[in-house]
């Protein structure tokens with residue numbers, strides 16, 4: 021090999037290596053922080069971001085990160101065996117009434133009580149509400165008036181009267 025060609029090849033190799041160094045972004049040895057629903061994967065050192073947003077971290081129907089409410093009352097209504105006789109559902113509420121027609125007759129007043137109470141128990145658990153809440157609901161007296169409880173992403177209110185039954189309302 022002629023010396024000129026050898027020099028040319030050596031130069032070419034050096035130039036190629038320099039280009040690699042300049043354009044491959046070797047400046048930061050990135051340390052990626054996992055993407056969340058509000059921020060893409062971000063380098064802890066230089067702040068560079070990569071890719072799109074991550075998944076929501078949903079617990080009991082609410083994202084722990086961005087607070088978005090994913091509670092689906094329609095799905096809960098279906099899954100907890102609700103009936104349109106004693107339950108009502110909308111985009112932002114679900115209510116259950118153990119004595120929907122407000123019968124004062126003791127036999128009639130209990131017609132749907134068993135089904136409705138079972139559904140209330142189920143709904144409470146689906147919404148991640150504490151298990152003692154059901155006990156509080158069924159031991160509410162008329163003189164207690166309307167009771168409330170604030171869960172994660174859901175507010176609960178209920179009242180009891182012997183003539184109108186236990187009425188529980190869940191709202192977002």
Ligand SMILES: [Zn+2]
Nearest residue numbers: 048050063066
């Ligand atoms: Zn970096």
Ligand SMILES: [Zn+2]
Nearest residue numbers: 057076083086
């Ligand atoms: Zn989120």
